[in-house]
Amino acid sequence: xxxxxxxxxxxxxxxxxxxxxxxxxxxxxxxxxxxxxxxxxxxxxxxxxxxxxxxxxxxxxxxxxxxxxxxxxxxxxxxxxxxxxxxxxxxxxxxxxxxxxxxxxxxxxxxxxxxxxxxxxxxxxxxxxxxxxxxxxxxxxxxxxxxxxxxxxxxxxxxxxxxxxxxxxxxxxxxxxxxxxxxxxxxxxxxxxxxxxxxxxxxxxxxxxxxxxxxxxxxxxxxxxxxxxxxxxxxxxxxxxxxxxxxxxxxxxxxxxxxxxxxxxxxxxxxxxxxxxxxxxxxxxxxxxxxxxxxxxxxxxxxxxxxxxxxxxxxxxxxxxxxxxxxxxxxxxxxxxxxxxxxxxxxxxxxxxxxxxxxxxxxxxxxxxxxxx
Amino acid sequence: xxxxxxxxxxxxxxxxxxxxxxxxxxxxxxxxxxxxxxxxxxxxxxxxxxxxxxxxxxxxxxxxxxxxxxxxxxxxxxxxxxxxxxxxxxxxxxxxxxxxxxxxxxxxxxxxxxxxxxxxxxxxxxxxxxxxxxxxxxxxxxxxxxxxxxxxxxxxxxxxxxxxxxxxxxxxxxxxxxxxxxxxxxxxxxxxxxxxxxxxxxxxxxxxxxxxxxxxxxxxxxxxxxxxxxxxxxxxxxxxxxxxxxxxxxxxxxxxxxxxxxxxxxxxxxxxxxxxxxxxxxxxxxxxxxxxxxxxxxxxxxxxxxxxxxxxxxxxxxxxxxxxxxxxxxxxxxxxxxxxxxxxxxxxxxxxxxxxxxxxxxxxxxxxxxxxx
Numbered sequence: 001x002x003x004x005x006x007x008x009x010x011x012x013x014x015x016x017x018x019x020x021x022x023x024x025x026x027x028x029x030x031x032x033x034x035x036x037x038x039x040x041x042x043x044x045x046x047x048x049x050x051x052x053x054x055x056x057x058x059x060x061x062x063x064x065x066x067x068x069x070x071x072x073x074x075x076x077x078x079x080x081x082x083x084x085x086x087x088x089x090x091x092x093x094x095x096x097x098x099x100x101x102x103x104x105x106x107x108x109x110x111x112x113x114x115x116x117x118x119x120x121x122x123x124x125x126x127x128x129x130x131x132x133x134x135x136x137x138x139x140x141x142x143x144x145x146x147x148x149x150x151x152x153x154x155x156x157x158x159x160x161x162x163x164x165x166x167x168x169x170x171x172x173x174x175x176x177x178x179x180x181x182x183x184x185x186x187x188x189x190x191x192x193x194x195x196x197x198x199x200x201x202x203x204x205x206x207x208x209x210x211x212x213x214x215x216x217x218x219x220x221x222x223x224x225x226x227x228x229x230x231x232x233x234x235x236x237x238x239x240x241x242x243x244x245x246x247x248x249x250x251x252x253x254x255x256x257x258x259x260x261x262x263x264x265x266x267x268x269x270x271x272x273x274x275x276x277x278x279x280x281x282x283x284x285x286x287x288x289x290x291x292x293x294x295x296x297x298x299x300x301x302x303x304x305x306x307x308x309x310x311x312x313x314x315x316x317x318x319x320x321x322x323x324x325x326x327x328x329x330x331x332x333x334x335x336x337x338x339x340x341x342x343x344x345x346x347x348x349x350x351x352x353x354x355x356x357x358x359x360x361x362x363x364x365x366x367x368x369x370x371x372x373x
Numbered sequence: 374x375x376x377x378x379x380x381x382x383x384x385x386x387x388x389x390x391x392x393x394x395x396x397x398x399x400x401x402x403x404x405x406x407x408x409x410x411x412x413x414x415x416x417x418x419x420x421x422x423x424x425x426x427x428x429x430x431x432x433x434x435x436x437x438x439x440x441x442x443x444x445x446x447x448x449x450x451x452x453x454x455x456x457x458x459x460x461x462x463x464x465x466x467x468x469x470x471x472x473x474x475x476x477x478x479x480x481x482x483x484x485x486x487x488x489x490x491x492x493x494x495x496x497x498x499x500x501x502x503x504x505x506x507x508x509x510x511x512x513x514x515x516x517x518x519x520x521x522x523x524x525x526x527x528x529x530x531x532x533x534x535x536x537x538x539x540x541x542x543x544x545x546x547x548x549x550x551x552x553x554x555x556x557x558x559x560x561x562x563x564x565x566x567x568x569x570x571x572x573x574x575x576x577x578x579x580x581x582x583x584x585x586x587x588x589x590x591x592x593x594x595x596x597x598x599x600x601x602x603x604x605x606x607x608x609x610x611x612x613x614x615x616x617x618x619x620x621x622x623x624x625x626x627x628x629x630x631x632x633x634x635x636x637x638x639x640x641x642x643x644x645x646x647x648x649x650x651x652x653x654x655x656x657x658x659x660x661x662x663x664x665x666x667x668x669x670x671x672x673x674x675x676x677x678x679x680x681x682x683x684x685x686x687x688x689x690x691x692x693x694x695x696x697x698x699x700x701x702x703x704x705x706x707x708x709x710x711x712x713x714x715x716x717x718x719x720x721x722x723x724x725x726x727x728x729x730x731x732x733x734x735x736x737x738x739x740x741x742x743x744x745x746x
Contacts, residue, residue, distance in 0.1 A: 005512070026540055031538075032539075138740070139377075139379050142744055154709065154710075154715075155715065156529045156532065156533050159529065159532065163527075163729070163733040166405075166736045167399055167405065167732040168404060169729065316694065321691075321695065322691050322694065322716075324713055336527065336725045337719055337726070340719065340720060342527075342528065342717075342719035343717070344716070344717050345715070345716040345717075345718075346710055347715075352709045353710070356542065356709060360536040367511070367741055368740055368741050368744040371511060371517070371741040371742065372515055
């Protein structure tokens with residue numbers, strides 16, 4: 001036998017918020033720590049090269065170290081560090097919420113640096129940026145971009161869609177509850193067993209539990225769901241073009257007209273109850289038909305439509321019965337998976353599962369870079 | 374830009390039953406036909422090298438061509454064809470139900486030939502054979518073995534479990550309905566809304582619809598489920614050893630004592646109704662507790678148990694409400710996915726979806742072999 005041993009791949013991690021910290025924690029622990037060589041971490045202001053001369057970095061000690069010993073963030077020098085590493089090609093993990101870094105993905109990829117990211121911006125904004133990313137990645141070049149965690153966090157949503165497409169299945173429809181926040185809100189507001197809780201109360205509870213963005217309108221606008229549909233849609237050869245990305249997706253907002261003039265988050269939250277009549281009516285109408293209300297994203301290839309909307313589902317539908325808490329549920333109806341779809345369900349948000357989506361992408365790149373002797 | 378273009382990988386396909394034919398069909402169609410170079414097909418008696426001198430092979434013309442122009446099957450010469458191909462390393466697809474071919478996987482892998490298979494034998498029989506396969510595959514060598522379709526057909530079950538394990542999640546429990554046949558039988562026999570159909574009637578209908586093996590006892594023995602649990606269990610570092618594979622898994626048989634002396638398939642089918650009392654009692658007992666009956670496989674890492682058994686589930690449990698037809702449903706409870714599990718559901722049997730499990734493995738190998746320039 002030869003003495004084959006896959007080498008560790010160099011990795012730089014930018015962005016150390018909740019998800020970034022969870023990625024760091026997974027990367028520093030077995031079994032991932034033997035596959036990767038973390039050569040740099042950075043937050044939005046500072047970066048530090050690794051390993052440190054003294055004690056090793058840990059998920060708990062990095063913050064004061066970065067504060068005291070970090071250098072001002074300089075993306076160009078991070079990229080040069082990665083591309084000149086003796087074990088290059090390496091991987092750039094963008095765990096920021098930045099718009100700026102995604103805009104330079106094409107340049108990063110052109111340097112032969114692979115990218116893994118939970119940041120939805122590049123894949124869900126203008127088609128020209130996304131086309132530029134595609135032109136600079138496999139199979140057009142040997143360089144890779146992976147963004148599994150941009151839809152469904154750690155759930156295998158993009159990988160499943162890629163498998164269906166790559167093996168020649170024909171996608172007919174993708175339908176799902178893609179927002180953990182909106183899943184929770186409607187699972188509580190419109191229950192199979194009934195109930196008369198007010199929409200404003202549910203939103204307030206969701207906010208208090210930390211399930212919403214600081215301004216809940218960022219969830220209720222549906223924009224996050226529209227971004228996810230854009231990402232999925234672009235993996236399907238026969239789907240609509242969406243030139244402006246998520247902004248091209250017809251998206252029903254859950255901020256009712258009566259509240260559209262609330263100018264601040266505070267005013268909106270204060271006046272939240274003014275929207276209750278609007279949602280009461282919707283729930284009542286559904287209830288009369290024996291249905292519940294869910295906020296869903298739909299890609300319907302037969303109709304050539306991509307949209308985010310409030311949908312009504314019978315009380316024995318999986319979106320009504322099987323869906324719990326803040327879970328995502330996504331169903332794929334295809335030529336092979338019909339009439340019954342392939343369904344994937346589980347937590348679609350949270351730092352640990354989102355980080356897992358990122359680190360499982362890292363593993364795939366590691367395997368692809370180290371399979372040949 | 375360089376003129377990077379991933380090369381087609383040479384593939385030999387052995388086994389041309391229902392699944393083999395569906396694999397052939399997918400391999401000969403876009404988009405897979407540009408990724409792979411099918412250099413040989415074989416059934417259990419004959420093989421033929423490709424391309425043919427005259428017309429191209431198709432999923433409909435291969436059978437008479439093989440009959441008239443094929444050579445007697447000689448596995449050694451197939452392996453030598455693959456390993457001497459100018460574009461080696463190639464892939465050997467074992468779509469047979471054979472015991473013999475899996476027993477030589479270690480030799481095939483030692484030649485640097487990658488293996489993809491829907492055949493459960495190597496991964497679910499003796500641990501020594503499986504250990505031998507592992508020792509001859511990545512990360513111990515550059516050679517790969519993939520068997521996604523051995524559990525859940527085209528559903529992403531093994532890939533999801535591998536991702537969870539590789540990223541450091543801790544598996545607590547895997548529980549599911551793993552047999553399409555037994556899913557159908559119990560979804561019909563023990564419904565949420567009740568009903569008094571006899572077990573023997575449901576088995577007869579399932580047999581008439583072609584959902585069962587020619588001898589339904591091959592499904593009702595639970596052996597197929599025990600094989601699937603063995604395959605899953607061996608991917609989990611902390612799971613029980615199962616030295617004899619599926620034969621080490623405690624497995625409840627659905628052939629009741631009163632029928633255990635039926636010596637032939639015909640006698641068994643004739644006397645099927647003698648077992649109805651047994652199943653009526655089980656259903657009635659569950660019904661009194663507001664539960665339904667399902668045949669499940671369970672890997673419980675906290676209890677260190679792997680078992681196949683009749684389980685009882687509340688009528689609002691996903692195994693009762695969400696499960697339809699002959700679908701599989703598999704739930705993963707892990708440190709990250711708890712208390713609510715990650716759940717995957719959909720058709721778990723059928724030629725097209727099983728073939729998709731095989732061809733999605735081929736794609737992964739193709740990517741791993743062709744990523745570097």
